[in-house]
Amino acid sequence: MMGGLGRIDGVVEALEMFRMMSRKGVRIDSISLSAVLSVCAKGGEYDEFGCYENGDRLLRNVVLGEQIHGLAFKLGFERDLYLSNSLLDMYAKNGIMKSAEMVFHTLGKPSVVSWNIMIAGYGQKGNSGKAIECFQRMQFSGFKPDAVTYINMLAACIKCGDVDTARQMFDNMSCPSVISWNAIISGYSQNENHREAIDLFREMQFQSVKPDRTTVTVILGSCAGMAFLEGGKQVHAALQKAALHTDNYVAGGLIGMYSKCGKIERAEHIFSSMPELDIVCWNSMIAGLTLNSLNREAFMLFKQMRQGRMLPTEFSYATVLSCCTKLSSLFQGRQVHSQIVKDGYESDVFVGTALVDMYCKCGDIDGARKHFDMMPVRNIVTWNEMIHGYAQNGYGDQAVHLYEDMIASGAKPDAVTFIAVLTACSHSGLVDLGFRIFNSMKSEHGIDPELDHYTCIIDCLSRAGHFHDAELLMEKMPYRDDPIVWEVVLSSCRVHGNVSLAQQAAEELFRLDPESSTPYVLLANIYSSLGRWNDVRVIRELMSEKQIVKDPGYSWTEHKEQDTCLFVG
Structure with a gap:
């Protein structure tokens, strides 16, 4: 009993x-x-x-x-x-x-079972080193690993992202079961080695091992990750032949695959043709609409889901909050927040992070910080969102203070953290502080600066008019031929009226990105601000000659709980 x-x-x-x-x-x-x-x-x-x-x-x-x-x-x-x-x-x-x-x-x-339990325990804790050590001790003690041993080792290595060792374990299996095939295929898929996952899926069929619902869902994810629509269609056809396409778990994978490949109509057809929908299908469809910038439709589908008495999950709420963020709808975001509190998901770290992001991007920085301070658990993404929120809303000092609080709390910053705090320094003119944080990336935290970090610090120097320092840094960095860096410099030249450097930056952009309208527009604006109308005319004639067209911009406002899109040419 x-x-x-x-x-x-x-x-x-x-x-x-x-x-x-x-x-x-x-x-x-x-x-x-x-x-x-x-x-x-x-x-x-x-x-x-x-x-x-x-x-x-x-x-x-x-x-x-x-x-x-x-x-x-x-x-x-x-x-x-x-x-x-x-x-x-x-x-x-x-x-x-x-x-x-x-x-x-x-x-x-101890028995083989004892060793297997220990290996599985280390794997669950994400300690692949201990699991491998236990595996070696087991063999040294005269015990022969069985199928369970290899499955546990496989799971331990995959959980830690050590797919190469996991593959060695898999290759040592004389006759791997479908569970083992699923584990190694999932490992490759989770590490975004989708080509290897698909190759293994083919090999699995050559070995006459019949895929199950988990296998095909993982492969659909890999097809989506590669935007391999043709492969996804082939899997879909095989599923229809095997009458598995109506399985909710599989249907969620199909909806996700078609959505990520830009075929949202096919995803909607699968969703609407399901005899019975579970929360996985609802979540997949809402996420698919959001992925294809159909945020209003995603929000309405979420409301329809609730009206059908389907209880949202943490993923449902995180997704619909991203819709509110993209719609810049603080009113709807607050409504969703109230429902989150009612359903008891406010303490969930993923939902909480999505709330911080929504409030920041909708301009309610105080609301974001209030919720951030109330969160019982924060992960690196939560810290990054709050720091970036301060940066985007012009609160550079608060962003740097929060970054320092993060370091003091023992949380380890990642590359995104430094993009956020360097952006804050750039927008608030904190040049010396920004340069010190930039230099600390490698020396104190072991993170090599990438293009985005160089762009942030060059933007910081250029905005403050420190063009000489910016040029010196550009000569040393490995990303000198990237258009984004020169766009940053050209934009700052307009503010400070640095015509000579602006012309140099524009020439570099003409060479690196001939189809872009940005250098023409920025250079024309610099000339017009200085009253050099002949030079403005030359730029416009050059744009006309090369058939360069400026992309229109737009802004979004919310008025009396209604969203209004105002297009500006």
Whole structure:
């Protein structure tokens, strides 16, 4: 009964059954204890940042598991291998590897199962080094790895992004199952090596291994990642032949593939033809509309989903908040925020980050910071969004202060963090501070500056009129022939009336990007601001001669809860 209840996630009922058994005086043996330990092994699941999704449940299960461990010792079952493996499994699945190691070291003679549990535990924690070490020790101790060993090693390496080692494990399997094929294909797909994933999918079929719903969904993701529409269509045709195209999980993959390949009508057709829709299909369709800049339609579909009494997930809310952001609709964003609070998702790190982004990009920087400060958990993306929000709204000092708070909190900045804080320094004229932060990237944080970082610091120097320093940096950097850098310089030359450098920058842009209207327009604006109308006429004639057309710009305003698009030529 305890085992059955545990398998259907009836954890509380299974534990109550164990208490009832004890109260009734039924003799407790090692099988009883193993059954209740298997229930305690159903701990929280790890998210992609290595945090447990359900911390309260984890704590409860670990405490109960430790109590069972004490009872097993008291009853003299500490040397029972079956029970010891159950203890190992409970600690490993709850991520308590130190306790698992302690149990493992007390085993007189571990079995292959014992080694497999330890490898799986290290893999779940994302520690592929420990998993590989355990795998090697297992072989050194005279144990032959079985299919489960290789699957656990495969999962451990893929979780850590070590696809090369995972491939070695896969190639060592004499007859890999569909689970193993799925694992290695997913590993390549997650690391954006989509070509290798598709090649393995073909090889899998040559080996007469029948793909399942997981396989085809992963491959559809790889086809989408490569914009390989023809391959996606072939998979779709095979799915129709196998009558799998109506499976909700597979349909979500098809909707995502067609959306990412720009065929939103095909995605909508699949969505509307489904006999029954689950949350995965709704989320895929909403995300697909957003991806194709159909944000109003995505927002309306979200409302339709709610009216159909389908409960949104964290992904649903994060996606619809991005719609509000792209529509610059603070009114709708606040409505969604209220619903998020009502549904209890405000503490979710992904939803919280999307809220920070929405408030920042809709101009409510105080609302963004208020929510940021209330978040119980923040990841690197959350910090980056808030720093960038300050930068984009002209609060350079606050952006730098928040960057310093981030460093002080122990969070490790990434390349995006430095783009955000350098942008803040550029927009607020914090030249010396920006240069110091730029120089600290490599020396203090081990991050090599890329094009965007050089662009930010050159923009910072040029805006402040430090053209000599900007030119010196441009001579040393590896991205001198990138048009964006010269556009930044040309734009700043207009502000400071530096005609000679402006002409040099324009000439570089004419050479690097002949079809772009930007250098012509910026140079003409510099001449017009100085009253050099003959030079303006020459530029316009040159544009006409080369058939260069300026792209129209537009702005977006929200008036009385209605969105209005104002096009400006």
